[in-house]
Amino acid sequence: MDVEFIRHNFEDSYNGVLTKTKFKLGVRHLQMVYMFVCSLVLGMLRGSNGVGVLAIADYTRKNDTYVPIHNWDMRIQGTVLSSFLFGYALILVPAELYLKQMADKLILTAVLLINGGLAAAMPTIVNKGGWIAVCNAQFLMGMTQACLTPVNQKLISNWLPPGEREVFGFIIQGAILIGTIISLPISGLLTESRLSWELIFYSQAMMTLSMAVIWSLLTGSSPERHQAMGDTEKEFIRETLAGYHQKKLQKPWCRILQTKQFWALALAHSAANVLFVFFLFEIPVFLHSMHLSIRRCSWQAALPLVAMWVVHIMTAPAVELFYRFGHINFLFDVKYFRKIINGLGTFGIIIGLTILPNLVSNWNHLGVIVLIGTLGLVGLQFSGFLENHKDMTQNYQGTLLLMSSVVASTLGALVPLVSGLVIGDDVFNLNRWRIMFMSLAGFYIGCNIVYSAFASSERQEWDGTLKQKFGYSNDVTNMELEELSQSKVNNRCLEEDTVV
Known part of the structure; x- marks a missing residue:
């Protein structure tokens, strides 16, 4: 987990005509609730990892639990936790480039299933496979969790009109940090049980796998593919997106790095x-x-x-x-x-x-x-x-x-x-x-x-x-509709002179 929880504020290269409407609550907001809970659950999984690894090596509980305590010093604990973070960092760019184009709810379902399955298997991996096997499992968990933000962003763009995206994007991305905060005291409380650290991972698995089932059955990748979506709300979303499009721009990766x-x-x-x-x-x-x-x-x-x-x-x-x-x-x-x-x-x-x-x-x-x-x-x-x-x-x-x-x-x-x-x-x-x-x-x-x-x-x-800007904005996003460089302005003036 890092400071990316406010990344939703930035959306590349969009412009268009945005209009206000009187349509209020709808099925799209229920979709946002499910996305919030998914982010919350995965945030809880992130936050409880550190406490879980600490409890694995807590020798003060050696004779007070039903589960084995392992002799993991700080080097091993650090390697295990770094594995998750390195997996997360590795997939950030590929997930942003490719998963945003797909925007299928099955991607988020797969993320939940993989993380839930690994959490359920983690006690066996720790006890039978050792810390190296745990590093591999944590690395895979980090890779899949890096997919959460781009998938959420694309689903939000499919479901919500532009005027609602910023608020719900902030709430959904903030759910990751909220889940991290909630998971710390809960994980500490679970370690005092007789199952100690194993109960942390089993709880992670129960929450994540349950949410995977709920998400796969009750949500849709877009309004058109949601069975409970009414025609009125579908038409409302289509109208608000009619004049809102992304400009075809090639991202200057190398120039930014220089x-x-x-x-x-x-x-x-x-x-x-x-x-x-x-x-x-x-x-x-x-x-x-x-x-x-x-x-x-x-x-x-x-x-x-x-x-x-x-x-x-x-x-x-x-x-x-x-x-x-x-x-x-x-x-x-x-x-x-x-x-x-x-x-x-x-x-x-x-x-x-x-x-x-x-x-x-x-x-x-x-x-x-x-x-x-x-x-x-x-x-x-x-x-x-x-x-x-x-x-x-x-x-x-x-x-x-x-x-x-x-x-x-x-x-x-x-x-x-x-x-x-x-x-x-x-x-x-x-x-x-x-x-x-x-x-x-x-x-x-x-x-x-x-x-x-x-x-x-x-x-x-x-x-x-930009030397000069043409266009207008409204109260929804204060977005400029068209921005022209000075060269474009000069070319336009030359064309008008030619016509005259």
Whole structure:
């Protein structure tokens, strides 16, 4: 899991005439409910993996469960968790390129079935196949979960008129993070049963396989293929999409990779994702090293994720309105505003990472508050670096975010692996944890220095700088219908002169 939960905001190269209608609730909204639950279930599977792997090696429960406890040190645990993340990062681009063209509900059914089947088989894989077999299973789970976002985006575009896509896209993608948050305390509670870690994976399997059956029976790939869809609602969707189409543009992959502005943006994205992965998978281990129960660790590890989500929801619109209507735009350019917001978040995060290892000897409410505040500031940074995607391009916002997500996901996948190498088999060694926290702080400083030095909020050359714009917009999306370069304007004027 990474900061991709707001990727739905960016849709490449669309324009058209959008109209308002009075049609309200319909079958399409029930379809969105099922998509929300699917994302929630898969998010819960992601979040419970870290607690499940920690419980596998919890020797404090060796004589207190019906299931075997395995001697997995931090190196093995880190390798297992990194396998999932590497599988996720590997399939991001292929899934975005090819699965968006298919948009069949069977793809999401397959994702649910594969993840549910592997979760059901995980206790056998752990006990019989060993950690190497578990790495293979986790790698496959990560590959299939990378398909969730592009499939959801395409299904949303099939089912919803343009004016409803942003809200429901945000809700459905946000369900992944909500599922991750919910799963942490629930998984910690399940580990206290006699079945311990095996119950976590069996619960994952039950939820995921049940949702696969419900999804396959009660949903459709498009309104035309849904048996419960009425003719009135079908006609409504067809009318709203009649003038809305995607422009035929070839994505400038190489040119984007050659710009320093992209890499500055990607490094800022990577820093946030690395911190997120560290808090999701390594903070429960860090808390467990202070002799806290897994149940208590999972509860405290969930709170920073809640803070990040709440801060982002509350600050993103407020920051944008403050800039647009608070006369800040008259004082300095938007690129400085983005960097100031990002810098404030970075400063607080560095302080938090520096303080946390020093609170171990007397871990109390202050430690939990610092833990919450440190990751919560990432939600503030989303209003900084993540908004640059929209500033830099009008035609390739989704593509730009996808490319930075690949870089961020790849570096995030290294976090459990590096943590395992640093901590090793001495999880109670505070000096090793201090090295890990300081290394993370140094990485965060370096990435955000590069962002502050080279990031830009100006529209890039590979997107096509527009000198004049023709067209109009309405209240639904404020979308420009046609944008013409100066050369096109000159050609039009020459044609008119010729006719005269």
